[in-house]
Amino acid sequence: MGGTGPDAMSPTGDQHTSPMDKTYRPERIEQHWYRQWESRGLFSPRGDGAPYCIMIPPPNVTGTLHMGHAFQITLMDCLIRHRRMSGDKTLWQVGSDHAGIATQMVVERQLEAGGQSRLELGRDAFINKVWEWKGQSGGMITQQLRRLGASLDWSRERFTMDDDMSRAVCRAFVTLYDEGLIYRGKRLVNWDPVLKTAVSDLEVLSSEEDGHLWHIRYPYADGDGHVIVATTRPETLLGDTAAAVHPDDERYRDSIGRRLSLPLTGRVIPLIADDYVDPEFGSGCVKITPAHDFNDYEVGRRHDLPMINLFNEDATLGDRAPEPYRGLDRFEARKRVLEDLREQGLLESEREHRHAVPRGDRSQAVIEPYLTDQWFVNATKLAPAACEAVRDGRIRFVPKRWEKTYFDWMENIQDWCISRQLWWGHRIPAWYDDGGNLYVADSEQAVRDKHHLGADVALTREADVLDTWFSSALWPFSTLGWPSQTPEMKTFYPTSVLVTGFDIIFFWVARMIMMGLKFTGDVPFREVYVHGLVRDIEGQKMSKSKGNILDPIDLIDGIAPNDLIAKRTASLLQPAMAERIERHTRKDFPDGIAAYGTDAMRFTFTALASTGRDIKFDMQRIEGYRNFCNKLWNAARFATMICPAAPAPGDAATPTLADRWILSRLHTVLAQTAQWFGEYRFDLIAAAMHEFVWHDFCDWYLEITKIVQNGEDDEAGRANRACLMDTLETCLRMLHPVIPFITEEIWQQIKPLTGRDAGSGEEGIQDCPYPLSGDVARDTEAERMMERLQLFVSAIRQVRSEMNVPPGQPVPVLLQNWDDDDRALFDGYGAWITRLAKIGRLEWLAADAETPPAAIALARQVKILIPAEGLIDVGAEALRLKKEIAKAEKMLAGMQTRLADKNFLDKAPADVIEKQSLQAENLKGQLDKYHKQLEVFSQTDGRTEQRDAAA
Numbered sequence: 031m032g033g034t035g036p037d038a039m040s041p042t043g044d045q046h047t048s049p050m051d052k053t054y055r056p057e058r059i060e061q062h063w064y065r066q067w068e069s070r071g072l073f074s075p076r077g078d079g080a081p082y083c084i085m086i087p088p089p090n091v092t093g094t095l096h097m098g099h100a101f102q103i104t105l106m107d108c109l110i111r112h113r114r115m116s117g118d119k120t121l122w123q124v125g126s127d128h129a130g131i132a133t134q135m136v137v138e139r140q141l142e143a144g145g146q147s148r149l150e151l152g153r154d155a156f157i158n159k160v161w162e163w164k165g166q167s168g169g170m171i172t173q174q175l176r177r178l179g180a181s182l183d184w185s186r187e188r189f190t191m192d193d194d195m196s197r198a199v200c201r202a203f204v205t206l207y208d209e210g211l212i213y214r215g216k217r218l219v220n221w222d223p224v225l226k227t228a229v230s231d232l233e234v235l236s237s238e239e240d241g242h243l244w245h246i247r248y249p250y251a252d253g254d255g256h257v258i259v260a261t262t263r264p265e266t267l268l269g270d271t272a273a274a275v276h277p278d279d280e281r282y283r284d285s286i287g288r289r290l291s292l293p294l295t296g297r298v299i300p301l302i303a304d305d306y307v308d309p310e311f312g313s314g315c316v317k318i319t320p321a322h323d324f325n326d327y328e329v330g331r332r333h334d335l336p337m338i339n340l341f342n343e344d345a346t347l348g349d350r351a352p353e354p355y356r357g358l359d360r361f362e363a364r365k366r367v368l369e370d371l372r373e374q375g376l377l378e379s380e381r382e383h384r385h386a387v388p389r390g391d392r393s394q395a396v397i398e399p400y401l402t403d404q405w406f407v408n409a410t411k412l413a414p415a416a417c418e419a420v421r422d423g424r425i426r427f428v429p430k431r432w433e434k435t436y437f438d439w440m441e442n443i444q445d446w447c448i449s450r451q452l453w454w455g456h457r458i459p460a461w462y463d464d465g466g467n468l469y470v471a472d473s474e475q476a477v478r479d480k481h482h483l484g485a486d487v488a489l490t491r492e493a494d495v496l497d498t499w500f501s502s503a504l505w506p507f508s509t510l511g512w513p514s515q516t517p518e519m520k521t522f523y524p525t526s527v528l529v530t531g532f533d534i535i536f537f538w539v540a541r542m543i544m545m546g547l548k549f550t551g552d553v554p555f556r557e558v559y560v561h562g563l564v565r566d567i568e569g570q571k572m573s574k575s576k577g578n579i580l581d582p583i584d585l586i587d588g589i590a591p592n593d594l595i596a597k598r599t600a601s602l603l604q605p606a607m608a609e610r611i612e613r614h615t616r617k618d619f620p621d622g623i624a625a626y627g628t629d630a631m632r633f634t635f636t637a638l639a640s641t642g643r644d645i646k647f648d649m650q651r652i653e654g655y656r657n658f659c660n661k662l663w664n665a666a667r668f669a670t671m672i673c674p675a676a677p678a679p680g681d682a683a684t685p686t687l688a689d690r691w692i693l694s695r696l697h698t699v700l701a702q703t704a705q706w707f708g709e710y711r712f713d714l715i716a717a718a719m720h721e722f723v724w725h726d727f728c729d730w731y732l733e734i735t736k737i738v739q740n741g742e743d744d745e746a747g748r749a750n751r752a753c754l755m756d757t758l759e760t761c762l763r764m765l766h767p768v769i770p771f772i773t774e775e776i777w778q779q780i781k782p783l784t785g786r787d788a789g790s791g792e793e794g795i796q797d798c799p800y801p802l803s804g805d806v807a808r809d810t811e812a813e814r815m816m817e818r819l820q821l822f823v824s825a826i827r828q829v830r831s832e833m834n835v836p837p838g839q840p841v842p843v844l845l846q847n848w849d850d851d852d853r854a855l856f857d858g859y860g861a862w863i864t865r866l867a868k869i870g871r872l873e874w875l876a877a878d879a880e881t882p883p884a885a886i887a888l889a890r891q892v893k894i895l896i897p898a899e900g901l902i903d904v905g906a907e908a909l910r911l912k913k914e915i916a917k918a919e920k921m922l923a924g925m926q927t928r929l930a931d932k933n934f935l936d937k938a939p940a941d942v943i944e945k946q947s948l949q950a951e952n953l954k955g956q957l958d959k960y961h962k963q964l965e966v967f968s969q970t971d972g973r974t975e976q977r978d979a980a981a
Contacts, residue, residue: 523550
C-alpha cells in the first residue's frame with residue numbers, strides 16, 4: 031500500500047515508492063501519520079511569525095472522549111493548523127484537570143472493591159493511591175485526543191496538580207486573601223449529602239420529577255384562624271423562622287406582623303411582608319426556611335431572621351431539629367412530619383405535583399441547600415474590571431450576542447464558594463492554632479515566619495481543598511509559568527482565542543477573565559469563540575437514559591451491533607431502561623456503526639459548526655463526508671496515474687480553458703477560506719471546500735482532463751497535467767487543517783510529481799505554507815466561458831435524467847435561438863461538450879424553424895431540444911410517468927389534508943408543520959415536471975401514430 035506499511039516511503043516523502051491503494055482506508059494511515067508528526071516535534075512553537083496561542087479547556091483526568099470534546103477539539107485544531115501553516119508561531123497548550131470529586135470517587139470505588147476505605151487509609155496514603163491511579167489509568171483521554179489528530183504541544187503537557195501549577199494556585203490564593211478578596215464565612219451552598227461536600231451549580235443537574243405538593247395550616251398564635259402554606263419539602267418546616275406574604279396583598283394586609291404557631295416545634299414565628307412572594311401562587315403565603323432554600327436565605331438576610339440548620343452532613347436531622355425527629359434521614363423525617371400533621375389536623379391537602387429536583391451529577395443524590403462554613407472569593411469586587419474588558423473591546427465574543435449572557439451573569443454575580451470537603455485537590459494554604467486563630471501563607475514555615483510563631487505553637491492545616499474551577503481560572507497563565515515572568519508568558523500571553531461552549535461562560539470564561547486581569551494586569555485571551563452543544567439529529571441532549579449517545583471512537587473505528595448495545599447498557603442498573611435502549615439501538619443502528627475514519631468525522635463537525643446554538647449530529651452527514659474523502663482519494667489516484675513524473679524544468683505550455691478556469695476558481699475559494707477563518711465560520715469553510723473539490727475539481731475539471739489527455743494535442747496535455755498536479759497539491763494544503771490525515775498521505779504520494787524544491791525543507795504538508803488567494807490569479811474570462819459551457823452540459827444532463835435516458839446512450843440535440851458566441855463556444859469546445867453531455871447528433875436550427883415534439887431546457891437564451899422519438903420507448907416511459915403522477919398526487923392529497931386540519935396545526939411543532947409544507951411544495955414542482963414530460967411523450971406518440979397510419 032502507499033505510504034504506511036512496512037514498505038512505505040520514509041516520512042520525509044523523498045521518493046514515490048508505491049502506487050496509491052485502490053481503496054481509501056483511513057485505519058491504515060491515521061495513527062501512522064500522527065506518530066510521525068509527534069515524533070518530529072511538529073506541534074511545538076517554531077518560526078519567527080506572530081505568536082498565536084490557544085489553551086485547551088483541560089479535560090478531566092477521569093474523562094473519556096465524548097462528542098462535545100471531539101467537536102471542540104476539531105475546531106481548535108483547524109485554527110491551529112491553519113495558523114501554523116500561515117507562518118505564525120503557534121502554541122496549542124495541552125493539559126488535564128485533576129477533577130477533584132470525580133477522581134476521588136473513582137479511587138474510592140476501587141478501594142471499596144478491594145475491601146478498603148479512604149478513612150481507613152488516611153489522607154496521605156489515599157493521596158498516594160490517587161497518584162498511583164493517575165499514573166496507570168489517568169491518561170486515556172490524552173490518547174483519544176491523538177486519535178482526533180489534535181496537534182497539541184505534548185512536550186508542554188500540564189496537569190493542574192503538578193508542582194509548578196500547585197505553586198501558582200497557592201500564590202493566587204494567598205494574594206487574594208491578603209487583599210481581603212478571599213474570606214471564610216457561613217453561607218448557604220449546594221451540598222451533596224453522599225459526597226459530603228459543597229458542589230458548584232454546574233455540578234447540579236435539575237430535572238422534572240414526579241412528587242407531591244402539600245398544603246399545611248399554620249395557626250395564628252394569638253387567636254383563631256390560620257394561614258395555609260404550600261411546600262414540596264414538608265420536613266423543612268421544622269427549620270422555618272417566618273412565613274411571608276406580599277406587602278400589597280389585601281388578604282393579609284391586617285395580619286402582617288402577627289405571630290404564627292409553627293407546627294410540631296413549639297416555636298412561634300412572625301408573618302412578614304416581602305416583595306419576593308408571588309401573591310398569585312397558591313394561597314399567597316409561603317414558608318421561609320433561610321438555612322435550607324436559596325431564595326429564603328436572601329429573605330432571611332433582609333429581615334434579620336434566625337438561620338436554623340436542621341441537617342447533619344449526611345442529610346440526617348441534627349440537634350437543632352425537635353427531639354422526635356433527630357437522627358432520621360430527611361426522607362424518613364418527611365414521612366414522620368406528614369403523619370404528625372395529619373394526626374393534628376394541620377395537613378390541609380395533598381396532591382401530585384411535578385417539579386424540578388436538583389441532583390448531584392456524580393452521586394445522583396438530591397442536593398440540599400446547606401448552611402455551612404466555607405471559603406469564598408469576593409467576586410463582586412473582581413467583576414467590574416472583567417465587564418469593562420469586554421465593553422472596551424479588549425475581549426471580543428464571537429458571536430457577539432453572548433456578551434449579553436456574560437453581562438447578565440457578571441452584573442448579578444454572587445461570591446464564589448471555592449472550598450470543597452475532599453482530600454484530592456489543592457489543599458487550602460491556611461493553618462489554625464489551638465485558639466482558633468487563622469493564618470494564611472504559602473507554607474507552614476511561611477506562617478511561622480510571617481507571624482513570628484515559635485515551634486512550640488501547634489498549627490493544624492485546613493482540611494478543605496479548593497474547587498477545581500479555582501485552578502482552572504488560572505489556566506491561561508499558570509500553564510505558561512506564572513508567577514514567574516517566563517519567555518512563554520512574554521510570548522504567548524494574552525492568548526489569542528478561547529474556544530468554549532456557552533454553558534461555561536460564567537463558570538470558567540468569566541473567572542479566567544477576572545483572575546487574568548487581577549494577576550497579570552491583562553486579559554487572558556483576545557477573543558472568545560462560543561460554539562453550541564452537540565445534540566442528536568432530533569435536537570435532543572445526548573444521555574445514557576435516552577440511549578442516543580454516540581462515541582467518537584466508535585464513529586472512527588466502527589462497532590458491531592451487539593458490541594454497541596453492550597456498551598450502551600453496561601452502566602445502567604435498571605433492567606427496563608436497558609431493554610428500552612437495546613430496542614432503540616437495534617432500530618437506529620441495526621448494522622452497528624460503520625468505520626468512517628477521523629477525517630470524515632472532523633469534516634462533519636466543521637460543516638455543522640454554524641453560529642447557531644445547537645449542533646444536530648446527523649449520521650447521513652458523516653457518511654457523506656466519508657464519501658467526500660473517498661472522492662478526493664480517487665481523484666488523487668487518477669492524477670498519479672496520468673502524471674507519472676514531475677514536469678521537466680522550463681517545460682511550460684499554454685494552459686487550456688479548463689486549466690485557467692480551475693485556477694481561477696481556486697483563487698475564489700482560497701479568498702473565501704481566508705475570510706471565514708477570520709470570522710470563525712467553520713461551516714462556510716467546509717461548504718466552500720466541499721463545493722470546490724467535489725463539483726469544480728472532480729465533477730468538471732477531472733472529466734475535462736480525461737478528454738484532454740485522450741486527445742492529440744500534446745502541448746494541451748502537458749499544460750493540463752502540470753495544472754492538475756499543481757491544483758491538487760494546493761487543494762491538499764487548503765484542506766489540511768480540516769482533514770489532516772488523508773491530505774498528508776496524498777501529499778506524500780504526489781510530492782515527487784509536483785516538482786517542488788527538494789531543498790525547501792518541506793518534509794510534510796505541515797511544513798508547507800497555507801495557500802493564499804494571491805498565489806493564483808483570477809481569470810474572469812475563463813470563468814465566463816466555462817460557465818456557459820457548464821450551462822449547456824447541465825441542461826442536457828437534466829433533460830436526459832428527466833427522460834430516463836440510459837447514462838451511456840448518446841442523445842440528439844437541437845439548438846435554437848443561438849447567437850455567434852454560442853457557435854464560437856461549440857467551435858472551440860464542442861468536443862468537450864459532446865463528450866460531457868453524451869451528444870450523438872447536434873443540429874443548429876433557425877429561430878423560426880419547425881421543431882419536433884421534444885423535451886426542452888434553456889441555457890441562457892438558447893433553447894435546447896431533445897426529441898424523444900427513437901431515443902426511448904415512449905409508450906413505456908409514458909406509462910411509468912403516469913404511475914409516478916398517480917403516486918405523487920396521492921401523497922400530495924394526504925399532505926394537503928393534514929395541512930388543512932386545524933387540530934394538526936394547533937398541536938404539531940412549528941418545525942414539523944414547516945417540513946410538511948415544504949414537502950408539499952416540492953411535490954407540486956415534481957408533478958409539474960412530470961406533466962410536462964408526459965405532454966412531450968404524448969406529442970411524440972401521436973406523431974408516430976399519424977406516420978404509421980399514413981404508411
